[in-house]
Amino acid sequence: MPEKVQSADVVIIGAGIVGGSIAYHLCREPGLKVVCLEREGVAAGSTSRSAAAFRHQFSSRINVEMSLWSGRAYCDFSESMGCEPIFAQQGYLFLYSDPAQLEAASQRVAHQRALGVENVQVLDGPAACSLPALEDTLAADKIAGATWCPGDGFLHPTTITQVYYERAKELGLISRIGTRATTIERQNGKVTGVRLADDSLIEAPIVINAAGWWGNEVARMAGVEIPLVAVKRYLYLTNQLEPRRVSHFPMTVFDLGPYYRPESNGLLFGSDDRPKKPGGWQSYPPPSQDFAALLEAQDGVPEDFGRSLDGYGIEVLAEIAEFVPFFEEEVAIESIVCGYYEITPDEKALIGWDPRVGGLLHATGFSGHGVMHAPATGEIVRCLVRDKEPPFDIGPLRIDPLLRNEERDDPEVMVI
Ligand SMILES: Cc1cc2nc3c(=O)[nH]c(=O)nc-3n(C[C@H](O)[C@H](O)[C@H](O)COP(=O)(O)OP(=O)(O)OC[C@H]3O[C@@H](n4cnc5c(N)ncnc54)[C@H](O)[C@@H]3O)c2cc1C
Numbered sequence: 282m283p284e285k286v287q288s289a290d291v292v293i294i295g296a297g298i299v300g301g302s303i304a305y306h307l308c309r310e311p312g313l314k315v316v317c318l319e320r321e322g323v324a325a326g327s328t329s330r331s332a333a334a335f336r337h338q339f340s341s342r343i344n345v346e347m348s349l350w351s352g353r354a355y356c357d358f359s360e361s362m363g364c365e366p367i368f369a370q371q372g373y374l375f376l377y378s379d380p381a382q383l384e385a386a387s388q389r390v391a392h393q394r395a396l397g398v399e400n401v402q403v404l405d406g407p408a409a410c411s412l413p414a415l416e417d418t419l420a421a422d423k424i425a426g427a428t429w430c431p432g433d434g435f436l437h438p439t440t441i442t443q444v445y446y447e448r449a450k451e452l453g454l455i456s457r458i459g460t461r462a463t464t465i466e467r468q469n470g471k472v473t474g475v476r477l478a479d480d481s482l483i484e485a486p487i488v489i490n491a492a493g494w495w496g497n498e499v500a501r502m503a504g505v506e507i508p509l510v511a512v513k514r515y516l517y518l519t520n521q522l523e524p525r526r527v528s529h530f531p532m533t534v535f536d537l538g539p540y541y542r543p544e545s546n547g548l549l550f551g552s553d554d555r556p557k558k559p560g561g562w563q564s565y566p567p568p569s570q571d572f573a574a575l576l577e578a579q580d581g582v583p584e585d586f587g588r589s590l591d592g593y594g595i596e597v598l599a600e601i602a603e604f605v606p607f608f609e610e611e612v613a614i615e616s617i618v619c620g621y622y623e624i625t626p627d628e629k630a631l632i633g634w635d636p637r638v639g640g641l642l643h644a645t646g647f648s649g650h651g652v653m654h655a656p657a658t659g660e661i662v663r664c665l666v667r668d669k670e671p672p673f674d675i676g677p678l679r680i681d682p683l684l685r686n687e688e689r690d691d692p693e694v695m696v697i
Contacts, residue, residue, distance in 0.1 A: 629689065
């Protein structure tokens with residue numbers, strides 16, 4: 282039987298990687314009584330459906346800083362948390378076929394280096410194609426150059442979430458798995474507690490919305506809307522391939538679109554389809570405000586996105602094969618994983634207090650970056666709850682300008 286609590290200092294809604302990191306960081310604060318509510322299971326949402334890539338290569342200052350902070354935490358994670366390795370630093374390679382795009386990417390690299398990313402670099406075409414980990418697999422005549430960061434790579438999100446959550450429980454977290462929040466109670470414009478599906482109430486002055494793509498549903502429980510839509514994304518897992526050949530590949534992205542990386546004994550691939558689909562990715566498929574229908578659809582693979590010969594997966598495979606010829610002959614789709622990106626208008630996260638409801642703090646809207654930026658998010662939320670300055674300026678992540686229909690500072694163009 283879960284422990285029945287009537288009150289807490291903080292209630293977190295959601296036990297994905299973001300809620301897990303927040304729980305861990307808050308529980309390290311002495312004397313704070315923290316409850317985490319999770320409707321389904323630890324890491325049951327987008328966290329377990331992610332490509333799990335980690336990179337420092339962003340265009341905005343804020344996302345580079347989120348990666349610098351989180352990267353240090355992930356490098357140290359298995360030792361400090363006492364768990365198996367969770368970070369495969371096999372590098373992250375952005376390849377470009379267009380010299381103008383490469384030039385723009387080179388300027389971003391200068392910006393990243395100025396912010397403190399030490400090992401990111403620009404490579405010309407021959408240098409990119411002869412990276413040892415790639416084993417001469419690229420079509421060299423198609424590659425103008427690349428940006429390369431060998432310290433980047435990919436993570437194990439489910440393990441990280443479970444470890445955060447277990448360590449938080451050891452530090453006193455009150456865990457309520459299988460418990461759905463239904464209403465955020467308010468009085469005089471301030472949060473007073475969270476009502477649960479069984480109609481019981483946990484009184485608390487602070488509620489943290491860590492509900493991922495359900496973030497708007499949780500905001501509505503407090504009588505407000507946040508600018509967040511859920512957009513379906515697909516990952517394709519391939520047949521087994523010669524492990525010695527593929528297991529050392531980095532995360533590799535072509536022209537900010539199709540990408541692949543090793544997974545088990547094969548590969549995982551996907552794409553950012555925005556440039557190619559009419560109306561941009563938000564219309565493919567259309568976002569919905571019907572959250573019950575979206576929940577049903579989380580695992581559903583529509584026919585167009587399946588393995589059929591005219592399906593999206595085969596389309597992406599063919600795009601990658603243009604740059605990596607062995608894809609055409611040797612790679613086949615074996616299974617499909619899908620889930621939702623949680624997307625704000627400028628595709629940057631929403632972290633901070635809601636100015637309309639005292640005590641409501643949002644930590645959602647991470648787009649394709651929530652796994653990599655979870656450690657920094659936990660630390661930022663800890664600082665906000667304790668009324669301290671976060672480790673760096675989080676102005677570009679605040680919700681306030683979006684509520685006034687204004688653009689936030691520090692735009693991000695590197696959204697995959
Ligand atoms: C295909 C795909 C590829 C991706 N690739 C990457 C990548 O390469 N790198 C990267 O960093 N990120 C990637 N992402 C994004 C990343 O997965 C998400 O940003 C991240 O997992 C968000 O974590 P979260 O904890 O906020 O949300 P979630 O993991 O979705 O967790 C939210 C939790 O809240 C719970 N919840 C919701 N409502 C309630 C309620 N009312 N009461 C109680 N509990 C509730 C849900 O059950 C869920 O467990 C990818 C996402 C997808 C879909």
